[in-house]
Amino acid sequence: MKNRIIFFLGSLMKFIAFTAFVYVVFIIGFGLFMPKVLSKNLSYKRGSNGHLFSRVNEINEYKNVDVLFLGSSHAYRGFDPRIFQKHGLKTFNLGSSAQTPIQTELLLNRYLDKLKPKLVVYEVYPGTFALDGVESALDIISNDENDSETIKMALELNNIKVYNTMIYGFFRDIFHLNKNYKEKIVKKYDTYVKGGFVERNSLYFKGFKSLKNKSDWEFKVEQFDAFKRNLDKLKAMNISYVLVQAPITSQLYKSHTNNEYFDNKMKTYGKYYNFNGKLNLVDSLHFYDEHHLNQKGVELFDDFLLKELPVLNKK
């Protein structure tokens, strides 16, 4: 009987190996030939919203920056390097769409040694601590070169969409299928600005269509774990940091009932500034959607930031 079981297990192992090969071929085939709408669990979008491709390609031009910005779209649409440059600060914005601490960890492991910042301004939006991180992972896999950090991140997220996209991403990287790709600087309303910023002008938030229901953020423990690891890494490299919650529309901000809990939690990690309600920003004048400042708002916010944060005023 034992022989039969061993034969069964042997056949099963061979089948699994065979399936693994078929699976890789299948994913590559789907990525290359199938329309995106049919590829439900494969989401490879090079040059996606947020200009991450341009941002990571620009990193090589930067080293020893004064300030490195990290965080979600609130970061890359909120911290304008041109404004900081006027104050003599060399900055780089490494924000990416829906970037959660798990993706920040990957980016720090990849680029911190290269950028060697004196200060990190870490944008902390409560929503990114409540996300699984899949959306941002797909963005990074599609727009940055993949390496062992990608595999580490995929294992942590343990999501089939991330695995599929990662396999296809590695395939494209290995065969240099993206070498001729050039991302447009201007995309519809967005303009990419050197240093990682994305500018959006002349648009105004029109308010929610219906009243938003109040709810609690449901935070994920694994995001806080990754966040702590990120801060530990900065501490280990003697890089000082400040935690900043960038302003969002007051309507959106007030729709969550546990903001105070989040503020108190952030204070335990270090210097923390929540700019919601601190500036005289008007939802319909200084934002282009519920989350993001328009250029007018960005200018007000960055000026205020420079005044408020003593560490930025040293120069």
Added chain:
Amino acid sequence: MLFNSINFFIFLPIVFLLYWFVTNKKLVFQNGLLLVSSFFFYACWDWRFLFLLMFSILLDYITGIKMGDAKSKPEKKFWFWLSIIVNVGFLGVFKYYNFFAESLAESLSAIGLQTNFWTLKVILPVGISFYTFHGLSYVIDIYYDRIKPEKNFIDYAVFVSFFPLLVAGPIERATHLLPQIKKERKFDYNQAVVGLRQILWGLFKKVVIADSCAHFANMFFDDPTQYSGSALVLGALFFTFQIYGDFSGYSDIALGTAKLFGIDLLRNFAFPYFSRDIAEFWRRWHISLSSWFKDYLYIPLGGSKGGLWMKVRNTFIIFLVSGFWHGANWTFIVWGLLNAIYIMPSIIFNTNRNNIEIVAKGKLFPTFSELFSIVITFGLTVIAWIFFRAKSVSDALLYLKGIFSTSLFKVPVFIGRTDAIVTIILVLFFLVMEWRWREQQFALETIGINWKRPLRWAFYSGLICLILMYMHTEETPFIYFQF
């Protein structure tokens, strides 16, 4: 621990290896391992309810022995009723107490009497309806001298708690499962391979068909007033395939898993959506529950022996009880009632056993009249599912009102239409597979057995790739866990 979780796919190989390599010397060790694994499996949900499960097992084990040892009929009766009352009592408290308390309070307030009933914040222990029914069938069978009481506690405990069937069936019978547990089991290569195929097909049904359909069904049922009649029809169809994929997928995984341990469980689904009338549908849907009600409720009530009136009465009773078994909500009772009404013509005109064999046996396509019957039966089933899925009876009526409106003939408009089209293509693929192999126990049972190995493996690998490409990315619990 969900069948569609990573945890289960770690747990299963470990138990499999221990079962065939470590505990294979003695049956008692194998059964002991199955028991410990089943308790662990159950405790992964909520370890506190493990004590309830243990109590239920112990109760029926002891009352079974006491009934067997009883010196007189009244003594036997005492132990029998003790088991019935305690089992049904637990089910009543955990599943139905709040329903009765709230319904009574509402009825009294309707006639002007304000009452303040004490409602309990009771969490429903997963699988309670299933393992209680296991125990009940065992005790009833002993009472009617159909079986002898089981003296070996481990064997009996495995019969009730065997992990593949513990939380959502199939509802086993002592006459079928206990002899398999007591018999030495030899590893059967072919049985194990068929088991793996059944697990694979069950996973496809659950994570691709059911979970993809669930997304749209939830969208339409959550706010039916937002959608046209045509979109609501789509929503009802999505739920129809969701519940089938979900529950029959679960059953396939359970049956396939049991096969890996050399155990055959009762078949629970036999391509119900190809039924030509409602009576046939109920012989093909949740077979283990339907037959349970037939054997332990319908026949003891007199079955069809007492003439037409008794047949009609008993049919209504089992469908209402069956509806109520699904949950403490009027929607389930209306669902049961609707099915009773649907089946009535065939009960009255004695045509309920007209369609015993699978439709169009030995042929590729059905005749026009067979197709017509299938479509009508399917349509009636879809309407009944609306009551099953809706949060309340008024919501279900609102949904139906939305369907039967002028917007029924408009092109459905909703967010995610492209994804819906992809889901429809997958459902069509699934239906073709089920139709083509409807004469088997499950669609994948024999596909490729005569093919050359590379082709056969390519087919199964392709199916795995389809699952990985189209599966829902979040682990979603099975619908029947709540029952």
